[in-house]
Amino acid sequence: MAPTRSLSRPVRGLSTRPVCARVARALSTTSTTSPNPVSSTDTASRSSGQKTPKPLTKEQREFLASALRVNQAGELAATLIYTAQTPPLVRRHPHLRPLMKHMYDQEAAHLSTFDALLHRHRVRPTALYPLWSVLATGLGWSTAVMGRAAAMACTEAVETEIGSHYNGQIRTVLEMMAEWEAQGYEVGGEIRDLVSTLRRIRDEELEHLDHAVEHDAKKAEPHWLLTGVIRAGCRGAIWVSERV
Ligand SMILES: [Fe+2]
Numbered sequence: 001m002a003p004t005r006s007l008s009r010p011v012r013g014l015s016t017r018p019v020c021a022r023v024a025r026a027l028s029t030t031s032t033t034s035p036n037p038v039s040s041t042d043t044a045s046r047s048s049g050q051k052t053p054k055p056l057t058k059e060q061r062e063f064l065a066s067a068l069r070v071n072q073a074g075e076l077a078a079t080l081i082y083t084a085q086t087p088p089l090v091r092r093h094p095h096l097r098p099l100m101k102h103m104y105d106q107e108a109a110h111l112s113t114f115d116a117l118l119h120r121h122r123v124r125p126t127a128l129y130p131l132w133s134v135l136a137t138g139l140g141w142s143t144a145v146m147g148r149a150a151a152m153a154c155t156e157a158v159e160t161e162i163g164s165h166y167n168g169q170i171r172t173v174l175e176m177m178a179e180w181e182a183q184g185y186e187v188g189g190e191i192r193d194l195v196s197t198l199r200r201i202r203d204e205e206l207e208h209l210d211h212a213v214e215h216d217a218k219k220a221e222p223h224w225l226l227t228g229v230i231r232a233g234c235r236g237a238i239w240v241s242e243r244v
């Protein structure tokens with residue numbers, strides 16, 4: 001059966017939460033000079049062919065900080081879901097051990113990537129870290145106890161939302177980059193690295209989605225209810241974590 005990939009969400013809106021000023025510096029659009037407001041000097045250097053950095057707007061800084069915060073929360077939840085699912089699932093289906101380990105290992109790597117980015121850019125984690133931890137563990141354990149198909153339906157639902165979520169972020173950052181380039185500004189390596197990191201992680205999440213469908217996620221009963229509830233929960237958690 002072909003895997004489900006409903007990845008057509010609109011570009012995410014920009015958060016209005018305050019953010020540490022270091023994000024502006026660290027996530028600036030260049031690595032060579034400090035970001036200064038647009039000035040006559042910028043205009044002069046652009047006209048002479050030497051590109052200058054575009055300072056991030058307040059909205060862009062807030063968007064990037066919010067994106068890193070919600071991504072880290074989501075990856076924490078993913079590691080906890082697989083941690084809770086694996087023992088009951090593997091006990092009854094030992095052949096799934098390598099798959100569960102593979103997906104867990106990728107989630108753990110995603111989490112350490114965003115842990116490092118949060119630390120580097122001084123972005124605070126979500127205040128609801130403990131709540132997400134409890135809910136993710138409960139979701140993983142309960143779906144695994146329901147059986148293999150339910151556990152896989154959980155992965156299908158979560159990865160559908162997460163893949164869509166990462167796609168929205170990628171679109172927003174690419175739009176920022178395109179705007180800077182159209183205005184003649186330099187797009188620095190750090191922001192390009194962020195896009196390639198998001199793309200790589202998005203692709204790995206979609207690989208998990210494919211694995212889940214290949215392992216009978218669609219046979220969960222009732223599939224529509226289970227995936228509907230989990231997807232709604234994911235969207236709610238993303239919305240809250242972007243803000244709190
Ligand atoms: Fe992940």
Ligand SMILES: [Fe+2]
Pocket residue numbers: 078107159204205208
């Ligand atoms: Fe994943």
